[in-house]
Amino acid sequence: MKKILLLSLLVSFSSVSSADNHEETIDLSGAMTTINLIAKNPSSYIAQLKSNTEVISASGTLLAGACIAVSGNEMPGEMQVFNFYPSMEAAFASYEIQLSNAEMQDFISDLDDFRELKGWETSRVIMAYEGELLDTFATRTLSIDTDNPQAYLEALAGLKEAYHANGYEDTSIDVYQPIGSGSNPSDYQAVAVAPNLARLGAMFDALxxxxxxxxxxxxxxxxxxxxxxDKIYQCESVYQSM
Structure with missing residues (x-):
């Protein structure tokens, strides 16, 4: 059976003013890596990421962000940190950089004081996020198994189009396929994206x-x-390559 991870963030974005939106776009159709962790203090952890963007950029990431689980989490402080890369080649190369770059290794060691690391995941982008880049956002992340991947992906694309045709142009549904993601991964990861948690909730009200x-x-x-x-996250960007 193929497994599908429906990532609902992809992503829905939270507490964003018009000044926080970025009209520039980044091609996010390549690959994504995700770090799963438990943070002692999520706000302090995110602050550490934002204060070390030069180190983060050394991995070749296009866009990096951090998400705090607000519903569906198994314990307090549950988080994800994501990085987008232009290709699977670039995503895998980032692991080589982490293993060989002394400054990167020191940074990772310092982060261990703020977190309990649960593991890394790598995913291929199937349906990419194409909206405005936002500084803060929220997501629903849903892992799914399916016996008919083609029908499922087509249905998700149709659901995304239906939202866009009915006043939800500021939302998105993105899909990822886990590769090298542990002993029991889902086939796909789908992310529903909106400007804030309330807007994400409005998507479900419509549903x-x-x-x-x-x-x-x-x-x-x-x-x-x-x-x-099935989890809901509040997220924010910590690095953009532009």
Whole structure:
């Protein structure tokens, strides 16, 4: 059985004013790495990331961010740190840099004082985020197993189009395929993206009340087998390559 990880962030963005939006775009259609961790103090951990952007940039990342789980988390301080790369080659090369770059190793060692590391994941981008880059955002991350990947991906694309056609142009649904992600990975990771947590909630209100959303979502539900994990995150950008 193939497994699909539906990442609902992809992403929904939180507490963003118009001044926080970036009209520039970065091609995020390559690959993504994710660090899963428990932070003693999530705010302090994110501050450490933001104060070391030169070290972060050395890995070749295009965009890096941190997400705090606000629902579905198994313990307080649960977080993810994500990095986007132009290709799987670049994503894998970033691991070589982390193993060989002394400054990077010192930085990682310093971060260990702030966190309990749970593991790394690498994913290929299937449906990329194409909206504005936002400084803060929120996501629903949903891991899914499916027996019919093609039907599931087509249904997700249709659900995304339905939202955009009905006043939710500021949201997105992105999909990732885990590669090198441990002993029991999902097939895909799908991320629903919106400007803030309230907007993410509005997406679900529509899902439960609007005919157009229910019709589109019925095809998603019919093509998936089971949930694996389901979590809501509040996220923020910590580095952009431009």
């Amino acid at each position: 439960y009340s609007a005919d157009w959303a229910q019709e589109a979502f019925s095809r998603v539900a019919a093509s998936r087998s089971a949930y694996v994990t």
